[in-house]
Amino acid sequence: MSVQVLDGKLLAEEIKKRLQDEVGFIHNETGCLPLIVNVMIGNNHAACAYANSQKKAAEQIGINYRQDILDKDISAEEIIAHIKSLNEDKNVNGILVHKPVPGHIDYPIIANHIDVSKDLEGVNIVNVGKMLLGQTKIIPCTPAAAIEHIKSTGIDLPGKEVVIVGHSEIVGKPLSLLLLAELATVTICHIGTSEAGKLVEHVGRADVLIVAVGKAGLIKGEWIKKGAVVIDIGINRDGDKIVGDVEFEAAKQRASFITPVPGGVGPVTVVMLMKNAIEAFRLQNKKG
Ligand code: NDP
Numbered sequence: 001m002s003v004q005v006l007d008g009k010l011l012a013e014e015i016k017k018r019l020q021d022e023v024g025f026i027h028n029e030t031g032c033l034p035l036i037v038n039v040m041i042g043n044n045h046a047a048c049a050y051a052n053s054q055k056k057a058a059e060q061i062g063i064n065y066r067q068d069i070l071d072k073d074i075s076a077e078e079i080i081a082h083i084k085s086l087n088e089d090k091n092v093n094g095i096l097v098h099k100p101v102p103g104h105i106d107y108p109i110i111a112n113h114i115d116v117s118k119d120l121e122g123v124n125i126v127n128v129g130k131m132l133l134g135q136t137k138i139i140p141c142t143p144a145a146a147i148e149h150i151k152s153t154g155i156d157l158p159g160k161e162v163v164i165v166g167h168s169e170i171v172g173k174p175l176s177l178l179l180l181a182e183l184a185t186v187t188i189c190h191i192g193t194s195e196a197g198k199l200v201e202h203v204g205r206a207d208v209l210i211v212a213v214g215k216a217g218l219i220k221g222e223w224i225k226k227g228a229v230v231i232d233i234g235i236n237r238d239g240d241k242i243v244g245d246v247e248f249e250a251a252k253q254r255a256s257f258i259t260p261v262p263g264g265v266g267p268v269t270v271v272m273l274m275k276n277a278i279e280a281f282r283l284q285n286k287k288g
Contacts, residue, residue: 003252006149006231006259012267015148016061019271022278023062034281035064036094036120036273037086041079041101042072050270051098057270063277072102079105080113087115093284094120094277117283120276122174131174134181137279143175144275145268146210146231147182153229153257155208158183163206165189165199165219165245171212171233184208199223211245221250230258233265 027033036058038051051067058065068086070079079097086092095118101107111123119127122140130136139147150157162184166172172188179186189202203209203223211219212233224230224246234245244261251258259265 008264008267034093040098141272144272160207162208166212219246221247224254230255
């Protein structure tokens with residue numbers, strides 16, 4: 001069986017076309033375009049690169065995008081005041097606070113001040129609860145991108161063994177809820193699983209394996225079940241190369257589908273932010 005490498009750039013382009021149509025429809029109906037504001041605290045190179053890819057995707061789709069760059073030494077109170085002004089601004093449809101934030105800022109506290117209907121990354125605690133209950137269409141972007149990749153393979157998820165490695169608040173945990181909602185049989189592995197020497201066993205059972213840890217080569221190719229779908233979310237620097245958490249070449253010998261790093265989940269993540277901006281616009285303009 002030959003492996004298919006899941007091209008994130010291609011998938012992102014396909015989704016962008018759909019979103020372009022949706023924005024065109026919104027514009028025809030309302031005369032408005034959604035506006036995203038990215039609040040950046042400080043202005044480092046990595047954050048700017050990611051923000052610029054958001055800006056480019058927004059331009060392609062027809063969404064307005066603004067970066068509000070705040071001083072790196074700003075107080076939490078001043079950031080919250082800025083967010084409140086964005087909450088009240090009817091022209092702003094979506095807000096995100098770029099991570100990581102400086103060490104003196106407590107991100108969850110800031111996140112909870114983002115208006116629930118403008119929270120593009122689903123980080124406000126109300127939206128986290130709504131996701132648990134399946135009551136929101138605004139889904140955290142990286143988990144949403146992983147789901148898009150899985151669905152693009154055509155795999156039928158109900159009853160499939162899905163193993164997630166990594167249980168962070170932004171990736172592993174939300175993914176587990178989304179996959180439960182698809183009726184997959186979900187196992188979540190983490191540091192405790194590794195330390196108990198059980199990671200190999202769980203990985204070997206996975207029909208769909210999703211890895212979000214941040215450790216290059218953590219998952220050995222030989223562990224993977226033949227024919228598995230492998231979604232590698234990890235991003236690691238290896239000299240001048242970027243690599244994932246899965247041994248890519250060895251995993252290709254066993255997987256049926258696999259995402260590359262870079263060029264897999266990353267490009268789709270950016271587009272999911274745009275999708276959320278459209279959902280947020282709709283939520284705010286819902287009649288009745
Ligand atoms: P975190 O550091 O928040 O979470 C890492 C998770 O991996 C934790 O749950 C941790 O468990 C677990 N873990 C650590 N070591 C092991 C191990 N040896 N075996 C099993 N589990 C382990 O990272 P994020 O979730 O924020 O990100 C994960 C990776 O995904 C990173 O490389 C990041 O750069 C990348 N990423 C990629 C995105 C994209 O769009 N492509 C977006 C977001 C992240 P514990 O906490 O118990 O130690």
